[in-house]
Amino acid sequence: DTAVSQTPKYLVTQMGNDKSIKCEQNLGHDTMYWYKQDSKKFLKIMFSYNNKELIINETVPNRFSPKSPDKAHLNLHINSLELGDSAVYFCASSQGRGLSGNSPLHFGNGTRLTVT
Amino acid sequence: KQEVTQIPAALSVPEGENLVLNCSFTDSAIYNLQWFRQDPGKGLTSLLLIQSSQREQTSGRLNASLDKSSGRSTLYIAASQPGDSATYLCAVLRMDSSYKLIFGSGTRLLVRP
Numbered sequence: 001d002t003a004v005s006q007t008p009k010y011l012v013t014q015m016g017n018d019k020s021i022k023c024e025q026n027l028g029h030d031t032m033y034w035y036k037q038d039s040k041k042f043l044k045i046m047f048s049y050n051n052k053e054l055i056i057n058e059t060v061p062n063r064f065s066p067k068s069p070d071k072a073h074l075n076l077h078i079n080s081l082e083l084g085d086s087a088v089y090f091c092a093s094s095q096g097r098g099l100s101g102n103s104p105l106h107f108g109n110g111t112r113l114t115v116t
Numbered sequence: 117k118q119e120v121t122q123i124p125a126a127l128s129v130p131e132g133e134n135l136v137l138n139c140s141f142t143d144s145a146i147y148n149l150q151w152f153r154q155d156p157g158k159g160l161t162s163l164l165l166i167q168s169s170q171r172e173q174t175s176g177r178l179n180a181s182l183d184k185s186s187g188r189s190t191l192y193i194a195a196s197q198p199g200d201s202a203t204y205l206c207a208v209l210r211m212d213s214s215y216k217l218i219f220g221s222g223t224r225l226l227v228r229p
Contacts, residue, residue, distance in 0.1 A: 004159070040221065041203065041221055041222055042219065042221050043160075043205070043207075043219040044219075045216050045217065048215070055215065056214060056215065056216060090159055090160070092159075092160075097215040104150050104162035104165045105150070105152075105160070105162060105217065106162065107152075107159035107160040107161070108159050109157075109158050109159045110157075110158070110159050
């Protein structure tokens with residue numbers, strides 16, 4: 001099936017650990033994103049890559065580091081996890097930065113991160 | 117700074133009703149406005165995308181309008197069904213080099229059988 005897939009779906013870990021979330025899209029899109037959805041359901045952009053180039057880098061702690069090995073993959077590595085990092089993280093993709101009516105954002109199903 | 121507000125935060129209606137969800141944004145300099153649906157434990161599904169030059173878009177029982185000058189959009193759902201129960205989010209794509217999509221906090225819709 002064509003989709004944006006991210007793994008794992010759930011991630012429970014302790015403070016101070018380092019973890020990664022993987023994302024892959026097979027839609028042929030050239031732009032990928034990481035969003036964070038907090039407990040109040042607000043979605044905020046964290047990073048965006050276009051053709052493996054970082055184009056959006058919001059004010060997030062530098063403990064968060066995205067890596068894009070190719071335009072179909074965008075992984076998120078988080079160092080020294082903190083309680084406040086607990087949230088649902090969504091990967092998404094679009095073609096051409098989502099400017100056209102033919103390419104809205106396509107989202108993965110999210111990774112629920114719980115830091116204890 | 118672009119802010120997106122959705123009212124109401126929650127809505128409960130009986131099956132078969134027509135309903136309207138509202139979205140407002142503070143800066144009219146946008147490329148487009150998108151409506152999404154989010155089911156519990158799932159990602160967002162794109163419903164409709166309205167370009168800044170357009171006034172409305174339709175898909176099945178859904179109709180979205182855009183009034184850029186007043187900073188408003190509505191999502192009209194005709195003949196609502198229990199399967200429409202979900203959270204509906206609107207988002208605007210800022211017309212600057214950031215290409216950032218700014219989301220509202222959503223309207224949680226419950227359609228009662």
